[in-house]
Amino acid sequence: MGLTWEFINLRGLEDFMCDLIEWPEYVHKLMNLLCEGVLDKLDLLQKNGFLALNTGGTYVGSGGFGFSDELPGSEYDPQKITTMDMWGFVESQETSSVSPEMYNEFVFPYHKRIAERFGLNCYGCCEGFDSRWKYVKNLPRLRKISVSPWAKWETLEELLGSRYIASIKPNPAHLALANMDEEIVRGEIKKALECSRNCVPELIMKDNNTLGKNPRNAARWVEIAREEIDGL
Numbered sequence: 001m002g003l004t005w006e007f008i009n010l011r012g013l014e015d016f017m018c019d020l021i022e023w024p025e026y027v028h029k030l031m032n033l034l035c036e037g038v039l040d041k042l043d044l045l046q047k048n049g050f051l052a053l054n055t056g057g058t059y060v061g062s063g064g065f066g067f068s069d070e071l072p073g074s075e076y077d078p079q080k081i082t083t084m085d086m087w088g089f090v091e092s093q094e095t096s097s098v099s100p101e102m103y104n105e106f107v108f109p110y111h112k113r114i115a116e117r118f119g120l121n122c123y124g125c126c127e128g129f130d131s132r133w134k135y136v137k138n139l140p141r142l143r144k145i146s147v148s149p150w151a152k153w154e155t156l157e158e159l160l161g162s163r164y165i166a167s168i169k170p171n172p173a174h175l176a177l178a179n180m181d182e183e184i185v186r187g188e189i190k191k192a193l194e195c196s197r198n199c200v201p202e203l204i205m206k207d208n209n210t211l212g213k214n215p216r217n218a219a220r221w222v223e224i225a226r227e228e229i230d231g232l
Helices: 004-011 013-022 024-047 100-106 108-115 130-136 153-159 172-176 182-195 216-230
Strands: 087-090 120-123 142-147 165-168 200-203
Touching (some): 013 024, 024 100, 024 108, 087 108, 100 108, 130 153, 153 165, 172 216, 182 200, 182 216
Parallel strands (some): 087 120, 120 142, 165 200
């Protein structure tokens, strides 16, 4: 529900980037239209009883599970599930190359309107969260942050601390080789654990479009991660 993906599907990435500068008022008009569409869809799903809890072993955000003792809410009715009983999710990886201020001006207001509907919220996909954190942290009931390979992991303790789940996603490219370089993989996992020592981390290996015709890479990555965790 990040909206910029849908915007770019309509306009194209290059035109979207130019629109931010040349046609800012029309960017807001289209972002508002897309946002209203999402909110209307949520209303429709809720009114007709089509919502289901995503608070257990369910994939939420851009990775990880939805386990939480804060959801569903205190007014939970299993016969009438609402978005306030659920995790929400917004992201804008397509705007990774724009300034934090432009994200705040053109995207954040619409992210906030969507996030306001949910009991807890996740933010982010492949974009580095840290540069725009001063704005992202103002999303309502924010609990989980995507920490991609392009984020500055060294900022985790300072920015996230133990208040948010740091959903750390090491680089999947290392698993795309037939012979995975275990030294590189181990070093990256060590860095993730060191940078999140005083945080609430989860390690996620995802976006594996290929394993170099060697499925053992995935299992070995998990083994290495467990070895490093056990060694803490």
